[in-house]
Amino acid sequence: MKLYEYMGKELLHRYDVPIPRGKVVDTAEGAAGAAAELGEVVVKSQVLTGKRGKGGGIGFAATPEEARREAERILKVKVQGMAVDKLLVEEKLQIEQELYLAITVDGVSRCPVILASLDGGMDVEEVPEERMIRWPVELSLGLQPYMVREICRRLGGEAGSRLTKPFLQLLPNLYRLFREQDAELVEINPLALTPQGLVAADAKVTIDDDALYRHPEMPRIREKTDLELKAEELDLAYVELGGDIAVMANGAGITMATLDMVQYYGGTPANFLDFGGGAGVERTAQALELLLGTNPKAILINIFGGITRCDVVAEAFARVKESRGIDVPVSFRLVGTNEQEGREILKKVGIEAFQTMEEAVRHAVELSRG
16 A cells, blocks of 8 residues: 555654655645745645656745645646645755665565665666665564665765764664554655755655554555546456557456557557456446547557457447447457457458457557557
C-alpha cells in the first residue's frame, strides 16, 4: 500500500527524520493561507505516482497570490492520469545538494538493503550503477554504526565525510521506521542538504499489504484510477499505463508479451487488459467498451484461443462495432479454437485478422502514428 507524500512525511517526523514545515490543503484559498504563514513555498500535488514535476504537478510561489494561482492550476490538471484533490504546501528549502536515500527489500538476499547516492533528484533511475551505494542489512544483526560510516566512506570525498555525523543520526531512525511499520520501501528523493542540515524534501513510503492487520491506525489507501476501479467491478485485470495503443489479450502472460512487443516496435501501450480465458460474449464486449472509453489512437487485440474461443471474441467485437460504432483503427490477431469461424465473423465487419503477434503489433504501431 502506497502512502501519499504528506502521510509518508508524517511517519518520518514521528521517527525524528527532519521534514520541511508544511500544510495539507484542498483549495486554492487554503494554499494562499499556507503561503502567508510559510513564506516562499512549493505547492505539490498529492498523487500516488512519480514524475510529478514533469507532469505539471509541482509549482513554486513567492507570495500567497502566486500560491493561489499555482494551486488553481494544479487542481485542474491530471498527473500521470490521476486527478489531484489534495495539495501539500511546504516551505521552500535552500538546497545545497540533492542526495538519494532509501531502504527497500532485496528479493535475492531476502533482507533490507540501503541505497544511497550523492546524485538525488529527478531521473535518479539514470544514475550510473557505480554512483549508487547498496548495503544489505542482515536482520539478525540490524543496522550498526560502522555500517553507516562505511556507507558514507563509499559515497566518497569531502561530501561523504561531511555526511557521516548527520547520517549516524538519520539512518538508524529511517531503518527503525522501515522495520516497525512493515515497509517495503522508504525512499527520500531528494534528501536535501541545507544550511540547517539534512531534510527530507520528498517521501515515498510503501507498506506491506499483508502486514496491515498489525497497523489498524494506518489509513487504507486505494491507488486505483477511476477506470481501474470500473474494471475491478467488471472483474477484469486492468492497469492504466498512459500510452496511446489500447491493448487487450486473453491471459496475463500473452498480455505482458504484447506490451513488451509494442514498446519494442516503438509504440506506447495505454493499458494492460487481460480479460481472462473462457470469457463469453458479454464479458468480452465489456472489456472492449472499457478500452473504447480511453480514447486511444489504435486498438490492439491479441487472441490465442485455447479455452477462449476465437468466434466468441469476434462475435463480441462485431456486436460492439455494430451497436456503438468503433471509429478507432483496430489491429487484430486471432489464432486458436474456432479460428476460422472467428475470421469469417470479423470479415463481415471489415476486419482482416493477422496470423502472428508480430504482424498485429507492427500494424497497431503504424496505425497509432496515423
